[in-house]
Amino acid sequence: MKYLLVLAVVLVAIWLWRKARREELQSRTPPPPPAPGTLEPPQAMLRCAHCGLHLPAADAVRGRDGTVYCSVAHRQAATH
Template structure:
């Protein structure tokens, strides 16, 4: 009978020790500072369509004309004269 009580006591002590270790790890994880969030991707550039050939290009690369955007000075010259 005493042997079973000893086994039960060892199991209970092992369980209590295991729970204590898990709680200590959880507290350590909560105290650790979180890494900063990764930077977000830049917003996509607005796209425009050339009035002469129809090719799409970023608005920053477009050549402005009186009738609208163009992909090159040559196409602006051909379309607007």
């Protein structure tokens, strides 16, 4: 009987906590949508000639012949 009472108290406490949490989440205002034209256009993805990793064109390291690498270390490893 004692355990049943403890279980009932725990269940009521969980129910009250979840109810308060749900009300808190509902009272928050969602973030405003981004203004039109503020998103950057997608970047081209390039493949590293050494390891095959795909990375944005802006982050790519180019070799002398225009080959694309993900880092200077891979560019050096490919030339040696």
